[in-house]
Amino acid sequence: MKIVTVPSTLDERTFDAMIRSYVEGGGGRTLVDARHLSWVDPYGMLGLLALGAVAAREGERPILQLAEGSDVVSYLARMGFLEQAAAFYEINGAHRRSRAVDGESDVLLEITPIRSHTDIHEVVDRVHVRAQAILTRQLAYPPNESFQFAVILAEVCQNIVDHAGADGWVAVQRYSRTRRLNRPVVRIGVVDLGIGFKESLASTHAARFGDRWNDATALEAAFIHGLTRFHDPGRGQGIQQIRRRVAKWNAKFSIRSGTARIADIPDWDDAPPLEEGLPYFPGSQIFIELPKRVVEDAPSRPAVGAGTRERRR
């Protein structure tokens, strides 16, 4: 049996450890051991869902072992995780009961499948008024900018429909604080199990890169240079728009695809802007974290750009 250990905290930074455990595990049926999971954000939750989908492709239905009766299970139920995960996992230890919101966090968008453009409309319809209120009142964003949240969400979900060639999910959560930031944040996770950036761009751009064509160069092409597989000059600008907005809000934006991750890193985070040699995982995993605006978050101060080509293996 292949045993995958889920870290106690599952988010964008610990996702790789879970995937490494999966990739390096033995053969046989997959058991995803989440008994020690005590905190999970939208990215981690969607990652866990995606892992179940990938493991299920191998044949036998994977098992997800949760800690019985824990708060995290209640939260997973509230986010719609258990309902979605039932399609891939045999779930042990889950009680489908919900608890009152604990005051520390606030579900902005439960796990929502993205299969078509209609789903994107539905997501925007559901969140934009509430997101605007949260960004304005709790994250101190100017009212004339907070509506951009819905635009970001629409663009990032569109990436699934237009480029992934497979379904995906989106989820959004507000937190009063995180381990890194002692102020409110909103975290967005968007995950798909599609072809990933490298394959999406390969037909139009791989030849120019020759042997250098890999997940990292594909991510750089899309993230930094705005390239897509289309020749239309208007295409590929959704990510650029998000990057500009994220920089203005001193927020974080990362995309993981295949074996690499590229990111715009604000000064309050210490993640590298480009990582290669990560354990392979299909599709793409997008993370955006919007922190409460503080006076020193001057929009003119640029985030550490992915273009610095700082790498970590």
Add this chain to the structure above:
Amino acid sequence: MIRGENLVPVRFDLSALVRRSVATFYSHLVTRHTGQALRIGIESQIKDMQSLCLSILDFSQVAVLDYSCADETVAKLLRRYQEADRPVDAYFIARGVSDRHRDALEEVLTRHGLALVAEVDGVGATLLGAATPEERAAWQALEGLVCAPAATVAARVSMDEPTAACTLDRLADRRIVLRRGSPVNYYALSPLARGA
């Protein structure tokens, strides 16, 4: 009426049109797919017009406009109707534009080297997108004059007349102003859209 020609202003409530064109209950202008459906809807409504057409793209009920939809609707419409083989002699103007729409519109227009006359909330007629300082000055002067020959615009913006005529011709080629008659007169678009 512009020197014997009928100008037909046609107003498109984009929020309502998206419901009809995309057959959804959603009125947000998001996704490329939605933009494409909107553009086709607009083109189908103006394609049979025999006369000069001023299409008013009304954003006033649009809460969310993303880049992809703006690119697919506005940029592609403007590009198509700048081409010599355009199906109809159509001009475009945006109405009800606010901060909610301005970023996306400015971005797509600038990226394609296009410009669009827009009635911006609290500001009035504004030239969005790509334009040189001379083009902006000439356009602004013409907005105040409503209709004028190049010499009158030149006097307003302290240009010599040939330079003003050349600048206004560029604006006319980009379909940001209307050029008609002999001797040539230039017409600002936003006054022509009033009342529509």
